[in-house]
Amino acid sequence: MSSPSQRPPKAPRGRLGTGRVASHVAVMAAVAVVMGVLTACLAIPFAGLAGVAAKDVSEGMVNLPESLEAKDLSQKTRIYDVNGNLIASLYDQNRINVPLGSISRPMVKAIVAIEDYRFYDHGALDLKGTLRAFITNQANGGAVQGGSSITQQMVKQTLLYQAETDEEKAAATEETYARKIRELRYAIAFEKNHTKDWILERYLNIAYFGDGAFGVQAAAVHFFSKNANDLNLLEAATLAGLVKNPVGYDPIDNPERAESRRNVVLDRLAQLGVLSEKKADRLKGTPIKKTLKVKASPNGCQQSSAPFFCDYVVNWLLKDPVLGDTVKERRRTLNNGGLQIHTTIDLDMQKAADQAVSDGVNPTDQAIGGLAMVEPGSGDVRALSQSRPMGKDKAAGQTYLNYTVPKAYGDANGFQAGSTFKAFVLASAINQGIPLSTTISAPQTIHLDDDEFETCDGPYAGDGKGWDPENSTGAGTYNLYTGTQESVNTFFAQLETQTGMCEPLELADAMGVDVPVAQQVPSWILGVSDADPLTMAQAYATFAARGLHCDPRPVTEVLDSSGNTLKDFAPTCEQVMPGATADAVNDILRGVMEGGFGAPLAIDKPSAGKTGTTNSNMAVWFVGYTPELATASMVAGANEFGEWVTLNGQTVGDSYISSAFGSTVAGPIWGQAMAAVSSKLDYVDFTTPPGDEIAGVLTTVPDVTGMSPEEATQTITSAGFTAADGGQVNSEATAGSVASSSPDAGAQLSSGDTVTFYTSTGYVPPSNGGKGKGRGGKGRG
Structure with a gap:
């Protein structure tokens, strides 16, 4: 101007x-x-x-x-999603x-x-303005108003x-x-x-x-x-x-x-x-x-497009001294510091999670549904959703408790995670060299004495009564594949006597799952400890990331009001098991999706998973993953008084439940959410476990017919087997190409087992006067 x-x-x-x-x-x-x-x-x-x-x-x-x-x-703080979209403001x-x-x-x-x-x-x-206001004030009885300059204002x-x-x-x-x-x-x-x-x-x-x-x-x-x-x-x-x-x-x-x-x-x-x-x-x-074009100015997490993720971010940052020495100072910084908080949430995934959870569980049901999505290899939290909305109207099913995260960040105690804990014993068994083909006779019920379980300090000293696990899936003889895929309790109880309790408990802790000392009893592998969807998702993400465990990370960067970096939050990761061990776990758990309880939930990408059901069917789980995304879904019975109840006999999400299981109640929520985000995921397959490191890996014999001996050898070796040339057989196949293999293509063998291939002579000797047709086969030429 x-x-x-x-x-x-x-x-x-x-x-x-x-x-x-x-x-x-x-x-x-x-x-x-x-x-x-x-x-x-x-x-x-x-x-x-x-x-x-x-x-x-x-x-x-x-x-x-x-x-x-x-x-x-003071300035309002803004919270952004992974793509820079505003999801919440605090002020x-x-x-x-x-x-x-x-x-x-x-x-x-x-x-x-x-x-x-x-x-x-x-x-x-402003002299003129002040004198004018003073004269007016005197005429109006001495009130003091008007005449102030912009500086005075x-x-x-x-x-x-x-x-x-x-x-x-x-x-x-x-x-x-x-x-x-x-x-x-x-x-x-x-x-x-x-x-x-x-x-x-x-x-x-x-x-x-x-x-x-x-x-x-x-x-x-x-x-x-x-x-x-x-x-x-x-x-x-x-x-x-x-x-x-x-x-x-x-x-x-x-x-x-x-x-x-x-x-x-x-x-x-x-x-x-x-x-x-x-x-x-x-x-x-x-x-x-x-x-006018009035635009609302939402304040706080309740008005956010992802309220419980926002709440998790706030409580996570309140524990970081970069925002202040005390919680009070940190909260003041959050509400008045004009921060720019960049988070890991993906709103497409959040939308899919919200839709799946709301379709599966109604806010006023006698149950709580929750789901968490975590990226393997970084720990980035992509979505958090629960069936009860944020708010204080209990009649509408609202709550301020965040059931999707650990108690330290959401004030909820969590729920027993059932058989999802068996994966820690499975991984320990593999790590200890127990062959995947190992068979164990698993009766319907079994009694195991306390001293059969080894702790880090020696034999377990219980009350002397021992443990009497029972199956809900029937009896039989199982190996590590079938025993896991059918989640057989008496199989895993006996497997735990072989692994001991020490290594599986230490592995669970390294994977971010805390089992309180009081609950470190032989039956802990049945998920008697409370957990939450985020904890289980980040734990199973460790398998997806081939043994690399990353702490959950909801925030990547915080900027101050001037746009300067206040703190970068790099992934916090540690290799907690050999990659080959994780590969073997993935190989077993993908069987759950390809023929086990999770088969109806399979998506169009390679996936693996594990069900979980607690005693009295009070909580059911499904934790599944691809190499790029781990998701944990949970449904737990809870009445209007906050008491845990069985899901059996309840109507949840407009569907009556006669008997609740992880695959039938929590699984469909997982399947719907994962199917909705599948297009965002690349087609990445799991790594085949190496037979020279993992004994007893079961792998499908590849089809090598028509290949050259060199190509067949490479294909069989790449599948984890030992290739052997069985010589020639009479066959109509092109001379010098592979006519057949033993075992046949499609058979299941342990990694390292031998697959023999046979090459064709290109000649079939006449039969019955030279009029009969030759046959391909494994007869020697």
Whole structure:
């Protein structure tokens, strides 16, 4: 604004000049006379600014500080998804600070015109305005109002904003001359130490514009769905008119009064020559309702598109000292620090999780459904969803408890995870060299003495009664493949006597699953400890990542209000088992999806999984994964009193459950969610476990017919077998190519077993006078 038609003339923007200081002294003297205050007393604190010796003028004014510290303004914190989309805001005051250069010129013109049109010409005090207001106040019985410069208004707002006690708040708003004098003293200090532009910028950022919007940027977004830099003259006039009475002129609740006030601002702009009267009249003819495009300013996690993920992020960050030394300081930083929090959530996956959970379990069911998605190899948390929405209306099934995460982050105790814990014993058995083809006779029930289970400190010392596990799947003889895929309790109880309890418990701990000491009993492998979907998803992600365990990571980076990195959160990962061990677990658990309990849930990508069902069917689980995504689904019985109940006989998600199992109740939720996100996943297969490292791996014999001996050898070896050339057989196949193999293609063998291939002679000897047809086979040529 370089001319009167652009903005009122302004004074130099450096420190306060001698002329302006002298003007302040003269003004204060004049005001003091009019107010009946001793001129010397009132002028004294400011006379020093004009060069008078401080020792001659400071007495009697010791209660007026020389300056006011302008603390940083609170700003709302914004939480973003993995693609940079806003998912939540946190704030005590809805404010986003912007520099003056990011505020439109019409907005600057409008606020100066209506609030202090000589702002750039006078010092901290507008003498004409103050005297005029004083005379008016005297005529109205001595009330103190009006006449304040923008600098004085900024001081008042600063005092109110920085007030920490009720007394300080009252002092910042009291209608007394003492407050005016105090504000003027601070205003002069600000004018001395800062430029006019700095003062105007702070004023526009601290001012309240109504309906919860603090500062011009938040107001522009809220009322017009645009940034402050894009405000036009009509919108700027509306906002400039609000600061006088944000409630009374609220354009949403009081559109008529707001429009009238806006027109006052337009008339003032025309009067000052900022715009023509003709243009002002034309703008005034626009109804204010037509200019509004109100955008809600959600605050907190409850209004987020991912409320329980947001809640997890907040509680996770509240434990990080980078935001402050205490939880109170960290919460203040979160709500007022203007942080930019970049998270790992994928809203497509979150939407899929929400839909699957809501389809499976209703909010008011006597059950709770939960689901978590975690990326193997990074620990990035992609989605968290539960059936009970966030809120306080218990009749509607709402809750503030986050059942999808550990208690430290969600205040819920979790649920027994059932047979999903068997995977820790399975992995330990493989790691100890127990062949996958090992068979164990597993009767319907079995008794095992306490001392048959070895702990880290020796034989388990229980109560002497031992353990009597029982199957829900029948009896039989099983190997590590079939015993796991059918989740046979008495099989795993005996397998635990071979592995001992020590290594499986240590492995569970390394994979992020805590088993309390009191629950470290032989039956722990049946999932008697409480867990949550996030814990189980990140644990099974370890198998998907070939033994690399990564702690759950909901946040990747936190930036401060200036966009500088406050902290980077790198993945926290550790190799907790050999890759070959994890490969073998994956090979076994993929069988659950390819012919076991999980077969109806299989998606169009290679996947593996494990079911879990607790005693009395009070909680059921399905934890499944691909090499790129691990997902845990859970449904637990819970009545309106918060008591755990059986799912049997319940109607959950509009379906009656006669007997609940992980594959039939939790599994379909997993399957629906994973099918919905499958298109986001690459087709990546699991690594075949190497037969030279994992004994007894069962692998399908590949079809090598028609190949050259060299190609057949390579194919058989790549599948994990030992290739052997069995020589030639008579066959119609091309001479020199493979005619057949033993075992035949499709058979199951352990890794390292021998597959023999036979090459064709290309000749079939005649039979019965040379009229018979030859046959391919394994006969020697």
